[in-house]
Amino acid sequence: MNTPLDEPKEVIETVPTEVVSPETEPHFEEKGTIEEFTISGDALVAKVRELIHQGNIRRIILKNEERTLIEIPLTVGVVGGVVSAALFPVIAAVGVIGAMVAHLTIVIEKKE
Template identity: 75%
Template structure:
């Protein structure tokens, strides 16, 4: 396999659920980490945003350094997703084009 070739499939389907307590609202937050390739980043982020139950998305490089942190609020739902998050999705696309392997950290509000 050529190390310079890009792969459009996720690097792995590793999901690491963790439970932490948010000190601001005193609510439980579920955290998942998914390792993906840079090519699949934009489609993965769009799918997560459309689900609507995401609190925050953090994209990290292979070394674990945070590249971008995207806070999502309940107010960003429905048709406003495209207009409100277009610059964010564009930035995510640039990051995906520049970095081969990424970790996406997904924070969800735990169901009551």
């Protein structure tokens, strides 16, 4: 006996979402500075760790030839400049990027 309940059904659920692009993302007026410099891939992990330990960094962006490779927001997970366990996978990803790319541009967004 073949009933409709015996047949597999494909369920598709549609969830309304709103996509916010970086150009339209709301920014709060906070004082800060942006620094940008070039670094070799070998020194990348050490430099990122040093920046995280400073504690006043809001965001680190790694770029290669003006393309953003990874963006690391540091408002969550860093308390008083202490690296939490949540950032260890990010540090590992930074190490992989550093091994693959010879020269990177680091953009640092600092709070004042």
